Amino acid sequence: MKQRAILLLAGLGAGLLCLPLISNDYVLSVAILFLFFAYTGQAWNILMGFAGQLSLGHSAYLGLGAYVAAATYFHFGIGPWASAWLSITLCAALAGAIGALAFRYGLSGVHFTLLTIAVAEFMRIGFDHFAWLGASGGLFLQVSRRDQIDLLNLRGTPIMFYYVILTLAGGALLLSAWLSHHRTGYYWLAIREDEDAAQALGIHLFRWKLLAMMVSAAMTSLGGVFLAFYYNNLFPEQVFHISRSIEMILGPIIGGIGTLFGPIVGAAVLVLLADGSTEILAAAGWDVPGLKQLIYGITLFVAITFLPQGVWPAIARKLKVSK
């Protein structure tokens, strides 16, 4: 069983590594989108899937991470090799502050979720009026020489971006796998299943929930850095918007909350369904704004109604590998 899983994983990894050799720019852009969703989904899954805290405000970390890295590049010319650390630190600190307030005052359920949304919305409107960062007009990074690869400053070809996000997604998977088999993961699991029982066993709820928030936020912020340098433009209306947070949670929910491969499988399903179908329609001359999001919504609705465990556990049983 374990051998099977390792074999499958190795096959998948090798396939993804070789993908740029056989694909064109379009396939590559879809693959980048898939890996991006897989990565941010993995980050969100740490907080919700492992520790059981529903955040609908992860766009706050995505946006803050993106803006910190983009602003240091835009204003001081310092690349993400340095600013990514600042992004991580600031996002972990923000998550720590939110978590400390929320868990100190015992917020849970809908109150915690609303707090995360409120913070993200507060930041969206705040950045909309932050003139130094372009305010609502957006922040644009200079697109210089797409053919030359400059990894430290994250400037280069789509193939470079592909390998960067593949590394991030792979790293996130390894980190999640390690955490889930580590003491931390078991503590989170206990908290997710029953907070009172976990506390009775002597697990320090405040400390471990806070850690989940900070790890999840730090991972999400790196996704933001990638986003900023891949698209070269940032608008508070987009990057901090609640629909960003919803996009992030789609993969893990469709794939299976709390599983290691759920976010990846979910992201693949989502990208194939939504982007595939809108591309086909666009090619046929039907360009309908909102259609992609409508498909996201319907997929989410169907998944949560009929497959509350996600598609991955079912696939895993078929493939005879463990979740």
Next chain:
Amino acid sequence: MSIDLINLTNVIISGVLTGLVYGLMALGLSVIFGVARVVNFAHGEIMTIAMYAAVAAFAVLHLDPFVALLPIAASFFVFGYFLQATVIDRFISRPQHSQFILLLALAVIIANGLLIIFGADARHVQLDYLLDSIEVGSLLVDRGKLYAALVACGASASLFAFFYCTRTGTAIRACADNRAGAKVVGLNMKRLYSIAFGIGSSSAATAGCMMILLVDLTPGAGPSYTLLAFVIVIVGGLGSMSGALTGGVLIGVSEAVAGLFITPSAKSMASFALLIVALIFRPRGLVVRRA
């Protein structure tokens, strides 16, 4: 009275009137939560459907939103009733987060469905008397806002009458106060939850018909109304009916007054700041409900 004071009083009056409409919208959210324990993340989106219905009734049938109000409110009761009875009901015993996600999915479907049907352009209802003002001494009261607030008051009053003077209303309150007890005395919970959701949708729809007189409408307006409704019910106490109305007026006034001092586009920041503070320090609301 000095000019500034008159100006401030006018702004406050306008805030109270808008706040009453907000209050009716939030009342719907509060009833749904209080009874069915469903956190309606699609509340603002349900309201935007009603707003589009009012726009369409006005554009096609030349119906004044004050007239279109009745059929729209009635059909949204039916819509809410069946939404709860067929879709949401099976989530009652599931973990809370999956219920949130279900309603979030509905919200995404509604917002983008409206975008596809009506396009991204802003819509509004053009009625001559909306531009009139009534002069009371040196104060000016916006006529459209006044009528909207009167309707919101009427609708809220009839809801209170329903909950306190009818058998079904009393049963619903019993269900909200003590689920197990209500079950023991043989109340049909599923039906009562559905009625509650119907009433909640219908309040949102009524508020929507009034709101379309005050603001321009775009398909993406839903999330901000949902959040506004949450700000109000959290400030007023989730599940409390009078809290929702008080919260609505409070938020209406604070938004209007904040608009005097900071740029209008930043004024909802004040509401979110208030929500964050309220969540942390008074998660049960400013008006504490007696047991």
